[in-house]
Amino acid sequence: KQEVTQIPAALSVPEGENLVLNCSFTDSAIYNLQWFRQDPGKGLTSLLLIQSSQREQTSGRLNASLDKSSGRSTLYIAASQPGDSATYLCAVRLNYGGSQGNLIFGKGTKLSVKP
Amino acid sequence: DGGITQSPKYLFRKEGQNVTLSCEQNLNHDAMYWYRQDPGQGLRLIYYSQIVNDFQKGDIAEGYSVSREKKESFPLTVTSAQKNPTAFYLCASSNPPPSEYTGELFFGEGSRLTVL
Numbered sequence: 001k002q003e004v005t006q007i008p009a010a011l012s013v014p015e016g017e018n019l020v021l022n023c024s025f026t027d028s029a030i031y032n033l034q035w036f037r038q039d040p041g042k043g044l045t046s047l048l049l050i051q052s053s054q055r056e057q058t059s060g061r062l063n064a065s066l067d068k069s070s071g072r073s074t075l076y077i078a079a080s081q082p083g084d085s086a087t088y089l090c091a092v093r094l095n096y097g098g099s100q101g102n103l104i105f106g107k108g109t110k111l112s113v114k115p
Numbered sequence: 116d117g118g119i120t121q122s123p124k125y126l127f128r129k130e131g132q133n134v135t136l137s138c139e140q141n142l143n144h145d146a147m148y149w150y151r152q153d154p155g156q157g158l159r160l161i162y163y164s165q166i167v168n169d170f171q172k173g174d175i176a177e178g179y180s181v182s183r184e185k186k187e188s189f190p191l192t193v194t195s196a197q198k199n200p201t202a203f204y205l206c207a208s209s210n211p212p213p214s215e216y217t218g219e220l221f222f223g224e225g226s227r228l229t230v231l
Contacts, residue, residue, distance in 0.1 A: 043121075
């Protein structure tokens with residue numbers, strides 16, 4: 001059964017730091033992996049989508065990598081800002097179905113960037 | 116603007132009442148999903164639909180019902196049989212693989228249901 005783990009559950013950094021958020025998954029039979037941001041009381045906003053054939057995607061200060069063989073993805077945030085404070089979630093889309101509709105979410109990393 | 120609209124944003128319900136949460140998308144997506152989010156538990160799938168007039172139960176379907184009569188709409192009814200309905204509900208949509216679609220998932224802004 002596919003499991004998605006995000007460590008740490010919470011992270012606090014000073015403004016300006018570069019940081020890495022981690023996402024690991026147990027089954028490499030994935031179609032894609034997606035990173036989201038969630039602000040308190042809001043829906044999830046898609047940040048980056050990496051297809052299984054890709055190694056990384058970039059958008060502005062964000063860079064996401066994917067290593068299927070090791071079951072890992074990282075989200076790199078450069079020059080962090082207080083506005084980056086949010087919960088970051090990763091989700092994998094499986095190549096097969098199941099009761100979770102073939103999408104498995106991690107529980108997220110809550111990021112706090114201090115001014 | 117293309118997107119997913121959930122309504123109402125906040126809803127209060129008395130015990131024993133059914134309530135319906137609306138989810139409408141204009142992204143022309145085939146697949147739609149309902150998730151429940153509780154503190155510390157992550158997202159849990161309630162129901163999903165891959166195509167009009169078809170839907171499947173997720174991990175926590177008990178006490179919920181859905182319909183998919185139109186491609187754009189996937190309403191969720193929280194029935195009185197749901198023992199602990201107070202939660203944040205999120206609707207999402209995507210075009211599922213195969214390869215001509217990216218399979219990217221998009222979410223609405225959520226509906227917060229409180230049972231009094």
